[in-house]
Amino acid sequence: MRRYQEKDNVQNRAYYNDRFWVAPQIPKESVEDDKVFSEDLESLKSKFEIKEAYIQRGQMVVYIDARDNKAVLTHLRDKLSYNFLSEMSAIDWLAKSNEFEIFYQMLSTSKRKRLRVKCFIKENEAIESVEDIYKSANWAEREMYDMMGVKVNNHPYLKRILMPDDWQGHPLRKTYPLHGDEAAQWYEVDKIFGKDYREIIGPENRDAAYVNERDTKHFARIKHEVKFGEKPSKEPTDLMDYQEEGGVFLIKKLKKDESITLKERR
Amino acid sequence: MAQHQVRYLQESGLPVVLTTADKILQWGRSNSLWALTYGLACCAIEMMASGASRYDFDRFGTIFRASPRQADLMIVAGTLTKKHAEFIRRLYDQMTEPKWVISMGSCANTGGMFNTYATVQGVDRIIPVDIYLPGCAPRPETLQYAVMMLQKQIRRESAFQKLKPKRLV
Amino acid sequence: METPRREYPNRLQPFFENLVFERDDNTMVINFGPQHPSAHGQLRLILELQGEQIVKAVPDIGYLHRGMEKMAENMIYNEFLPTTDRMDYIAAASNNYGFALAVEKLLDIEAPRRAQIIRTMLLEINRIISHLFWLATHALDVGAMSVFLFCFREREFAMDLMEDYCGARLTHSAVRIGGVPLDLPEGWLESLATFINKLPKDIEDYEGLLDENRIWKMRLEDVGVISPEEAQSWGCSGPTLRGSGIPWDIRKEEPYELYDELDFDVPVTDTCDSYGRYKLYMQEMRESVKILKQLIPMYKESDPQLMAHAPQYISAPKEDIMTQNYSLMQHFVLVTQGMRPPVGEVYVATESPKGELGFYINSQGDPYPYRLKLRAPSFWHTSILQKLLVGHYIADVVTIIGNLNIVFGEIDR
Numbered sequence: 001m002r003r004y005q006e007k008d009n010v011q012n013r014a015y016y017n018d019r020f021w022v023a024p025q026i027p028k029e030s031v032e033d034d035k036v037f038s039e040d041l042e043s044l045k046s047k048f049e050i051k052e053a054y055i056q057r058g059q060m061v062v063y064i065d066a067r068d069n070k071a072v073l074t075h076l077r078d079k080l081s082y083n084f085l086s087e088m089s090a091i092d093w094l095a096k097s098n099e100f101e102i103f104y105q106m107l108s109t110s111k112r113k114r115l116r117v118k119c120f121i122k123e124n125e126a127i128e129s130v131e132d133i134y135k136s137a138n139w140a141e142r143e144m145y146d147m148m149g150v151k152v153n154n155h156p157y158l159k160r161i162l163m164p165d166d167w168q169g170h171p172l173r174k175t176y177p178l179h180g181d182e183a184a185q186w187y188e189v190d191k192i193f194g195k196d197y198r199e200i201i202g203p204e205n206r207d208a209a210y211v212n213e214r215d216t217k218h219f220a221r222i223k224h225e226v227k228f229g230e231k232p233s234k235e236p237t238d239l240m241d242y243q244e245e246g247g248v249f250l251i252k253k254l255k256k257d258e259s260i261t262l263k264e265r266r
Numbered sequence: 267m268a269q270h271q272v273r274y275l276q277e278s279g280l281p282v283v284l285t286t287a288d289k290i291l292q293w294g295r296s297n298s299l300w301a302l303t304y305g306l307a308c309c310a311i312e313m314m315a316s317g318a319s320r321y322d323f324d325r326f327g328t329i330f331r332a333s334p335r336q337a338d339l340m341i342v343a344g345t346l347t348k349k350h351a352e353f354i355r356r357l358y359d360q361m362t363e364p365k366w367v368i369s370m371g372s373c374a375n376t377g378g379m380f381n382t383y384a385t386v387q388g389v390d391r392i393i394p395v396d397i398y399l400p401g402c403a404p405r406p407e408t409l410q411y412a413v414m415m416l417q418k419q420i421r422r423e424s425a426f427q428k429l430k431p432k433r434l435v
Numbered sequence: 436m437e438t439p440r441r442e443y444p445n446r447l448q449p450f451f452e453n454l455v456f457e458r459d460d461n462t463m464v465i466n467f468g469p470q471h472p473s474a475h476g477q478l479r480l481i482l483e484l485q486g487e488q489i490v491k492a493v494p495d496i497g498y499l500h501r502g503m504e505k506m507a508e509n510m511i512y513n514e515f516l517p518t519t520d521r522m523d524y525i526a527a528a529s530n531n532y533g534f535a536l537a538v539e540k541l542l543d544i545e546a547p548r549r550a551q552i553i554r555t556m557l558l559e560i561n562r563i564i565s566h567l568f569w570l571a572t573h574a575l576d577v578g579a580m581s582v583f584l585f586c587f588r589e590r591e592f593a594m595d596l597m598e599d600y601c602g603a604r605l606t607h608s609a610v611r612i613g614g615v616p617l618d619l620p621e622g623w624l625e626s627l628a629t630f631i632n633k634l635p636k637d638i639e640d641y642e643g644l645l646d647e648n649r650i651w652k653m654r655l656e657d658v659g660v661i662s663p664e665e666a667q668s669w670g671c672s673g674p675t676l677r678g679s680g681i682p683w684d685i686r687k688e689e690p691y692e693l694y695d696e697l698d699f700d701v702p703v704t705d706t707c708d709s710y711g712r713y714k715l716y717m718q719e720m721r722e723s724v725k726i727l728k729q730l731i732p733m734y735k736e737s738d739p740q741l742m743a744h745a746p747q748y749i750s751a752p753k754e755d756i757m758t759q760n761y762s763l764m765q766h767f768v769l770v771t772q773g774m775r776p777p778v779g780e781v782y783v784a785t786e787s788p789k790g791e792l793g794f795y796i797n798s799q800g801d802p803y804p805y806r807l808k809l810r811a812p813s814f815w816h817t818s819i820l821q822k823l824l825v826g827h828y829i830a831d832v833v834t835i836i837g838n839l840n841i842v843f844g845e846i847d848r
Contacts, residue, residue: 012509014772014802023800026541026779057540057781083667086784087810091797105782105795105810109683114782136670139818147504162497162847163384164349171383171505178502178509180383188351188386204387205376242414248421249293304470306477307499307844308524308605311568315594315604318587332471347847350477350498353469379518382502403605 008095009174028054036111040080048072059114066102066119066127073104073117073133082106082115085134088141090148092174098123100150104130126151147172179206291425295338295364296417298327302337302361304354306344309371309403313343316406326413334360339416340393341409345373346386358393366420368412369395372402462490467832469498475572475836476843478817484829492824492832494817499847507807511773512538513612515807520606522809524844525568526561528597529787531610536691537783537794538612541776544745549737550614555693556627556730557600557609559723563634564593565788565840566720570641573713573837577654582641589637592630599623613749614742624731631724638720645713655710659823659835662707669822670815673790674719675839678712680705685786693733699726709838716840748774773802789813789840811845 031041031053037060041053044062048071051063064072076082084107091101104117121127129152130137141152142161149170152158160167168183169176179185189201212219217228225237238245243254301323305313317323317330331337334357346354358367369389372378375398377387389395396419399412467480477498483491503522507515519534520527532554539546546554571586594604599620601609609615645651661671666679676683684701686694702718704711743749750769751762778800784793790812797806816839824832 011505012803016772023775024777026543026777026781028779056779057543059782061780085670086791086793087782087795087808089795089806089808091806103795105793107784109681109688112688114784116782134670135665135668135822136815136818139814160497162500164497171502174508176383176505178382178505184348184383187348188392191352192355192392201391204391206381206387208381239415239418241418242411244418244421248297251297308521310476311524311605315587315591318591319584320588320591345499345501347498347500349500350469353498357470379521380501380503380506382506384500384502405604 007175010177011174012178026056028056031055031060034060036113037115040113040115043080044072044075047075059116061116061118063118066121066125069102069104069117069119070128070130070133073106073130076106076115076117077133080108081110082108084109085130085136085140086114088130088137088144090144090150092148092172093120094123095174100148102127102144102150121150126153128153129155131155146170149173179204288425289421292421292423295425296420299339299366299413299417300331300337301328301339301341302334302357303330303332304340304342304357306342306346306350307373309343309374312403312406313341313370313409316409321406321410323410323413326410326417328413334358335362337361338365339368339413340365341368341370342374342389342393342395343370345378345380346389346392347384348386349384351386351392354389355392366396366416367393368397368399368409368416370399370401370409370412371404372400375400378402461485465829475841477847478836478841478843480820480824480832482824482829482832487828487830489824489827489829489832492821494820496817496843496846499843501848503848504807504809507804509803511802512776512804513770513773515804516611517606517608519809520608522811522845522848523565523787523789523792523813523842524605525842526565526788527605527607528557528561528609529565529785530792531608532558533783533785533787533792534794535610535612536785537781537796538776539743540783541779541781541796541798542612542745542748544613544743544748546614546743547738547740549618549734549739550741550743551692552730552734552737553615553619553741554610555697556727556734557597557607557615558692559726559730560593560596560627562723562788563720564590564597566716566723567593569716569788569837569840573834574645576833576837577651579645579648579651582644585637585641589634592633596623596626596630599626611742613745614740616741618739618741619734624734627727628731631727634724635721638717642717652710654831654834655708655713655838657708658827658831659709659712659838660707661819661823665819665822666707669819671790671819672812672815673786673788673840674712674715675790675812675816677701677703678715679707685784685791689784691785693730697726697729709834712838748776775800775802784810787812789842789845790816792845809845809848811848813839813841813843813845817841817846 031038034055037055041062044050048068049065053060053062085104086107087105088103091103093099093101099120099122102119102121106115106117127150129141131141139161141155142158144150145152145158146160146162147170159165163171169181185204186198189198193201214232216226216230216232221232223236223240224234225239226233315321338361340358340361342354369375373380374389377385386392397412397416399408401408462483462485465482465484467482469477469479479495479498481493481495482489503518506518516531516534519530522530567586567590571583574582597607598604600623601607601617661675661679663679663681666676666681680703682701682703687701699722702715704715742752746765750756750766755762756766776798778798780795780797782793782795784791792812793810795808795810796804799805823835827835
């Protein structure tokens, strides 16, 4: 019988999990402890629905409704002086609740505070683009679409950015294997030579630990090299020497006994 | 690396006899290898360092040229991704005969540490390679050693090989 | 040995669509392809030109995308550290340090004093290496070829220092989660002192060659002007941001490591063009020399602990592993299974030589991160090209790309 492979999450998992071990959590402090953050939270609460808010490792995390994201970010930029969108991306929770979690990492240089705004969307929903508020979201949303498949509305140029344009699949999803699915593994052979050359070129060698001492097409014995495909032999060869014996016409002869090691760099 | 069904033993077991014309031509070709700047990732920095003043590349007669039509050696330095694979094949086809390829670094040899969906596992799935150079990143002296080995190999070959008329398609 | 030839006919049709003449509005489309001597890696720009002026520029990236974020979801934290080397491969220890700091924040541990000193020294040496490389390639692209050779000569000194310390010239992995694995070798501090005594004079040489040079000034002044509002909106950081007058440097504003104890200035300039940024880079090299001078005496009076003491997450020092049983068992488990950090997420930004390098780690208690997002400064600096190149001439494209200090390992990850 084959080993059962989970289809939900094909990434590497820890092979040993203690049944009774409970993972500790990073403490979530309440927002009242910090003056600047509590003022910001009050200002946000007065206008929008805030599902949850806490401070974790010195940065405030705010959960909002996904439909408010443009309004919240406009409010953050104009009223609360968060002038940088450092980063935005998505986290894949499709296995757990069929949702993506989008996060926006904000930075305020005048207050020296970092804030993270998070929201959840379902797999088929789209999220509004914040590109007209922060231009840095232009490429970040393209990357989010490319890697995760999260569609963005009203984006000026929503096209694949890191993968080739005709790539099938969204790589950073948990259901996408690290080595790539079939279309990924044969992509370059199909594109350049055509599908018929798949058998001639052969599959990729994804096993990093493959070693075969009788295979002289891919491995060579230093100082006992043979041609491709012949049987390995024990006869010494001189292919690894720098120059032929007797040197080359007009080229400086390399004499090993005359080489010196410098004690100090010049 | 790829598993090929191609016969590599092209000379059918006969020894290669070099005439004087061969020797002179190959001596000239080996000592003036003009390299195409194909630095893709970190190994490109080591390639640049080997062309700089401490590990000089000009003493081998090697100058880095930008155009494939003017170069006869392609040093693939760095990771080849699947998005880029098409272009390296194009540039290889645009180079004029005779041409040689050095695959520098583990990413170009076999995909290296990037055993992922977007990396070509070895540049020899796309283009034929003459010298494989291990390392991550290989030192500049190692690159120069590889060039010296290639020079030795060139001097051993015959100058007038069976040339098919080259077409891009 | 006959060279193998493979004459498979391939399906690549020659395409001539990279040069189009006689479009409707008389613009010409040029492909500044992924292989180009001054593309600093693999940048593909599709430029629409009206005469020699650029009307529209579309940068196309992704030719070096190696899937690092996906690799991180399949590797344990310590195993992923050498991969971060290959992000910004010019100053590799700064990426290692950023990742190590992010994981240390996640675990809430702090590196001991000597490790902090060594890490700050490595960071500043990497800053000097990166700025010298920037100057070398930028000058080479603009046309001053001898500056390339001079800067690489200085770089060789610094790379020799890094090689003496950790064994590798380019991909260091010199920083571990919780500290550093190696102590400084003998004579390293003396070589460092020789290097930093020599460097300011060389910086003056380069400034003498380039500062008042008419050609350099003509090519760099008023080229690549980024206004402060644009810089903030497009997410610029580092010298690109400080060149537009915004004094934001993470080393001063949110200090990490020993930066709050060291005395250094952060150069800021108001001229938003390339020449101002060039002056900033030169001044930053001098500030790094100042920092290194202060660190050398601090090293001598620190006690020799190199890795933090957190046996749940970090292995014991080598002597203990070799002699004590439980340290060996813990080390074995940590290396084969990996340490399990607490559940939560963290975002930590450090000031790499290119800008704000950030790591967002979301952990669910597994030995593998659930989501790791790498915030690379060069990604955002390349996205600004679609706005910045419009209106410039085609000769300025090379200047602007060189001046923005982009490195493709970071952009494509």
